[in-house]
Amino acid sequence: MILTNEVQASQQATQFDLAAYLAERQAQVEAALDRSLQVIYPERIYEAMRYSLMAGGKRLRPILCLATCELSGGTPEMATPTACALEMIHTMSLIHDDLPAMDNDDYRRGKLTNHKVYGEDIAILAGDGLLAYAFEHVAIETKNVDPERILKVVAVLGRAVGAAGLVGGQVVDLECEGKCDVSLETLNFIHNHKTAALLEASVTSGAILAGASDSELQRLSRYAQHIGLAFQIVDDILDITATQEELGKTAGKDLQAQKATYPSIWGLEQSREQARNLVSAAKAELMDFGEAAKPLMAIADYITARKH
Template identity: 70%
Template structure:
């Protein structure tokens, strides 16, 4: 697997891209906007529950990808920031619901108690519903300096990614596959390109759409996103076996306990690492036409296979 060094080695004549500084800067922007986006009003309990999970930290990789692609296509942070925050709201909803007893039944997320362990199953379900609905409202109301047609296209991408054609569909097959010993690699790829990859693709393409990207650019970026999305899930599968609960911030070994098919269970650890690396290199290759302007996206792709949680 690639090096964990977050300073990307320079090519000849090109200065190193400081990924650590870039992540810190972009994450600070996203965190501040998320904090502003959601205040506690009556009924206080549901807003507190929504904020509890939304502001629980994390890498903020999804909103950062959205901001990066918007800038790559000539847009600004301000154009994409509402959509970036909406993507984090949708992602947070998926985590809240995924942790519920009826789903993965987990007690910890990002190093602290899951939403339903603090607020109860009922409020956790409603908090996820509230974040999902608010995500679309936030894009529609707060997006500035973007033609309405582009904003609508971005909203449509988000909606498709989270619905039965994306995350919900992938989660359904994932649940149906638990405990089965005949799950194929094709089925596993379907699960993860929908459950994880669809939202990551929406992150990448929505930022580009807001900036006015054309069909050819969107095709390249979608290929990049598909590859990093699958690599992201392969690394998740590996970390579930190799990382400690402290490193993960959540329970380790859940996949084995739930008898889930994973890339390591089908391919083995080393072959899974090799496949993740191959996908990342393919993702980076798809960005070659953009030259050094794509450095943030290339660095983010490499970060996916070097992460420890």
């Protein structure tokens, strides 16, 4: 479980019981995801979609969405469909990222990757199905929210996952594979798009649904950008330092693929320091929100303490 030693640092720093908060929110997200997608004909595609969607994980993106909706005066119910959609989109990206044409990985979250179970053809279609269904789910299931806000969330999600976001970052990542002269600027572009864009959408979408002001959205966007890069730096560190059992996926893949990473540019110690600096900057963006920002503060600290 993620809710043990790795959250102690953030709990001590914020006097907030992050372990209990994450456990409660994870349970809500798991139940909502389970309800959101049933197996119907043709069963194989729905089974493949559910296989990866219900494979566990931290559910960080849905939890961030729920947290910022509450921070901005909304309710978890308002944001739950969007929270589920974010996890569907994230799951799609993992299914496609694991394919032989991309990272060619055999394990994800401690289980065989989707294409290893269902074949490459069905895995591609499972990702496509999850991506399309994510937008349908937001549009149909979001209740008691101004339609203009729902439309804005759909636009935010579309941008985060498309060529201006995740897809664009993935393209540059593929182009840089095997190159030994990848600059820090290029590496930041990759991960601001491939990783941070969906985290930013997770944070801002919840706030949009609750009617946050433009200035509040700007602060939350900067918070999300900072934790997004910190998250990726820690991922790069863990790829070097953690075991396959700890990661739930193949360790050392970045090195094998000759990928540029933050440790390859900075080394491990400077990478850790940069992650800590980004977390501090993220938390500074939340100061004006007061006590209501404690969950987001604690999640920022958790990012550098995690071992998964």
